[in-house]
Amino acid sequence: MRLFILILCMTFSLFASDLTLEIVKDVGNLPKIAIEVSPESIEGKIGQKFFKLLLGDLKVTSHFDPISSSIGYARILDPIDYAKYKDVAYLLRYKLFYDDFGDLEARAVVYDVKTSKQLFQKLYRLRDKKRYPFIAHKIVYDFNEALHFPDVAFLKSFVIFAKYIAPKRSDIVLSDYTLTYQKTIVHGGLNIFPKWADKEQRSFYYTDMQGRPTLYRVDIYKGVRTKILSGEGMLVCSDVSEDGSRLLLTMAPKDQPDIYEYNLHTHALRRVTRYPGIDVNGNYIEGGARVVFVSDRLGNPTIFAKRINSDAVERIVYHGKNNSALNSFGHYIVYSSRESNNAFGPNTFNLYLTSTTSDYIRRLTANGVNIFPRFSSDGETILFIKEFQRQTALGVIRLKYNKSYLFPLYTGKIQSIDW
Amino acid sequence: MINKIMINKNLWFGLFVAAFLITGCAKKSVEIEAPQGHAPTQEQASEVNEGSGIKSVGEMSEESMTQEEKLRQMKMIESQAKKIYFDFDKYNIRPDQMPRVEYDAQLFNRPEAKPFGIKVEGNCDEWGTDEYNYALGLKRAKSVRDALEAKGVDPKRMSIISYGESNPVCTEHTKECWAKNRRVEFELIP
Numbered sequence: 077m078r079l080f081i082l083i084l085c086m087t088f089s090l091f092a093s094d095l096t097l098e099i100v101k102d103v104g105n106l107p108k109i110a111i112e113v114s115p116e117s118i119e120g121k122i123g124q125k126f127f128k129l130l131l132g133d134l135k136v137t138s139h140f141d142p143i144s145s146s147i148g149y150a151r152i153l154d155p156i157d158y159a160k161y162k163d164v165a166y167l168l169r170y171k172l173f174y175d176d177f178g179d180l181e182a183r184a185v186v187y188d189v190k191t192s193k194q195l196f197q198k199l200y201r202l203r204d205k206k207r208y209p210f211i212a213h214k215i216v217y218d219f220n221e222a223l224h225f226p227d228v229a230f231l232k233s234f235v236i237f238a239k240y241i242a243p244k245r246s247d248i249v250l251s252d253y254t255l256t257y258q259k260t261i262v263h264g265g266l267n268i269f270p271k272w273a274d275k276e277q278r279s280f281y282y283t284d285m286q287g288r289p290t291l292y293r294v295d296i297y298k299g300v301r302t303k304i305l306s307g308e309g310m311l312v313c314s315d316v317s318e319d320g321s322r323l324l325l326t327m328a329p330k331d332q333p334d335i336y337e338y339n340l341h342t343h344a345l346r347r348v349t350r351y352p353g354i355d356v357n358g359n360y361i362e363g364g365a366r367v368v369f370v371s372d373r374l375g376n377p378t379i380f381a382k383r384i385n386s387d388a389v390e391r392i393v394y395h396g397k398n399n400s401a402l403n404s405f406g407h408y409i410v411y412s413s414r415e416s417n418n419a420f421g422p423n424t425f426n427l428y429l430t431s432t433t434s435d436y437i438r439r440l441t442a443n444g445v446n447i448f449p450r451f452s453s454d455g456e457t458i459l460f461i462k463e464f465q466r467q468t469a470l471g472v473i474r475l476k477y478n479k480s481y482l483f484p485l486y487t488g489k490i491q492s493i494d495w
Numbered sequence: 496m497i498n499k500i501m502i503n504k505n506l507w508f509g510l511f512v513a514a515f516l517i518t519g520c521a522k523k524s525v526e527i528e529a530p531q532g533h534a535p536t537q538e539q540a541s542e543v544n545e546g547s548g549i550k551s552v553g554e555m556s557e558e559s560m561t562q563e564e565k566l567r568q569m570k571m572i573e574s575q576a577k578k579i580y581f582d583f584d585k586y587n588i589r590p591d592q593m594p595r596v597e598y599d600a601q602l603f604n605r606p607e608a609k610p611f612g613i614k615v616e617g618n619c620d621e622w623g624t625d626e627y628n629y630a631l632g633l634k635r636a637k638s639v640r641d642a643l644e645a646k647g648v649d650p651k652r653m654s655i656i657s658y659g660e661s662n663p664v665c666t667e668h669t670k671e672c673w674a675k676n677r678r679v680e681f682e683l684i685p
Contacts, residue, residue, distance in 0.1 A: 240661060243661065243662045243663060244658060244661055244662045245661075246661060266658070266661055268629075268659075268661070269626070285656075285658070285661075289656070308654065308655070308656075309633045309636070309637075309655050309656055309657060310629050310630065310632075310633050310656075310657050312626050312629065314626065326626050326629075326630065328630075328633055331633070331636075331637045331640070331655050332637070333629075333630040333633050333634070353634070354627065354630040354631065354634060355630075356625075356626040356627050356629075356630045357625060357626045357627065370626070370627055376584075377627055398584065400625070400627040400628075401625040401626070401627060424622075447625070448625065466668075489621075491659075491661065492625060
């Protein structure tokens with residue numbers, strides 16, 4: 077009997093760590109949190125957006141249930157209205173203001189409503205007020221950490237994306253994860269496929285399509301651009317190894333799109349795939365031991381994997397008629413799949429999560445065109461773009477919590493995105 | 496009698512005409528003003544310098560005129576080339592597009608087109624995702640490049656590039672529009 081219970085427990089713990097398994101039931105309710113803003117806080121566009129960002133961040137953590145029906149007003153040190161918040165666990169109060177030097181400042185305090193104890197308080201200052209979304213993200217990140225909830229570092233991450241501005245013209249833009257703050261980093265010509273070069277998000281790779289496709293690395297803090305290599309036809313940096321020393325590229329030196337690995341130290345270029353059709357979107361899996369990629373070798377694009385030094389290719393996904401984009405983390409693969417042969421009908425592209433270590437496939441979206449899936453740096457969150465009924469939204473999926481959030485987007489057509 | 500009268504009439508008419516001519520001439524000679532003649536003192540003409548030495552911006556050397564002519568010719572040939580259209584998610588050339596490929600091969604093999612290189616550009620509709628769409632565009636360009644080579648166009652003249660979905664000719668969300676964007680087109684290079 078003991079052995080049976082032990083095996084049962086081990087089985088559950090095994091399944092619990094597998095993100096491809098869908099959680100069908102929520103255990104318990106999330107603690108409610110109310111937000112109150114100081115009446116002395118700045119108003120207008122920034123004030124309104126700041127509140128919405130806090131609300132969105134709190135939801136996306138999946139650790140809180142923010143009361144979003146209306147905004148409350150109270151000064152930071154005002155007594156708490158217990159009658160109003162009798163079912164509420166936490167109260168977040170903030171004041172957003174300009175200091176004497178014109179810098180944007182925010183004071184945030186979180187109370188335990190039951191004990192009226194201050195659980196967290198911090199003052200934030202920002203020189204460039206355009207970056208105000210990062211204050212909101214940092215407030216939620218900080219007090220989430222102070223309350224010892226699981227890490228939500230993805231809130232503070234930069235997103236880099238390319239957006240089309242005209243035919244054969246696209247810019248590379250840096251933003252926060254909600255795409256509210258946007259700063260154009262590369263402008264002029266066709267600049268595509270930005271990809272972070274390091275975990276610290278200090279530099280990124282992208283392809284300049286003026287003349288021959290050329291891969292550059294840009295240091296965003298120094299504003300320096302370094303040429304990595306150029307090629308014919310197409311050249312894309314699909315993935316960067318864990319230590320940042322190797323790149324998986326899709327390139328076509330002989331007019332044939334295949335996956336190559338480029339060593340930044342030795343400048344050696346190694347061909348990884350040799351199929352005469354389309355092989356693209358190479359991503360390292362299992363710590364760089366294998367490469368997962370999209371290939372049309374069975375007629376329609378789908379997902380395969382192989383070792384870099386071996387010719388043997390393994391099919392990873394056995395469903396869907398067109399699985400043409402993927403992203404990986406560890407042994408997990410998220411991919412976009414076209415559901416029907418009717419390319420122009422509704423319900424066109426859905427996201428799925430699978431793993432190279434299990435047979436499970438988890439469907440992550442239900443409708444619309446869901447593209448550009450990207451794992452966060454801890455692999456627990458997926459960012460994607462959703463197009464549904466002529467509207468575009470930024471989607472965030474919290475895998476462990478089985479929750480999905482959508483934010484409306486007004487950025488124009490996105491070419492590619494990295495998180 | 497009648498003759499006398501006739502003669503008299505003629506005489507009077509003749510005298511009248513003669514008198515008229517004489518008086519007319521005399522009158523005219525009076526009216527004619529005596530020629531003034533050139534003044535003996537010559538007035539100095541001032542030189543008009545304003546406007547001299549102005550050159551047109553478009554004034555070009557012979558070499559650049561040739562470049563201009565080359566460019567014009569390239570654009571003319573480009574405009575005559577036919578675009579090759581593809582099915583959704585496909586990169587093989589449809590049978591109905593083969594006559595267009597043949598036309599393009601003949602066009603690019605004309606003596607006036609032969610000095611130029613040919614950039615074969617693959618394009619896709621908005622439905623592809625990420626890298627796959629760029630690879631699809633590249634394969635389309637490669638299919639057309641190979642077909643042109645088979646029809647006698649020198650492969651050394653041709654290079655291929657994919658613009659994925661970045662270069663639409665039509666931006667409406669309709670089937671017809673997407674079909675127009677799934678294409679290979681050409682740019683001549685000197």
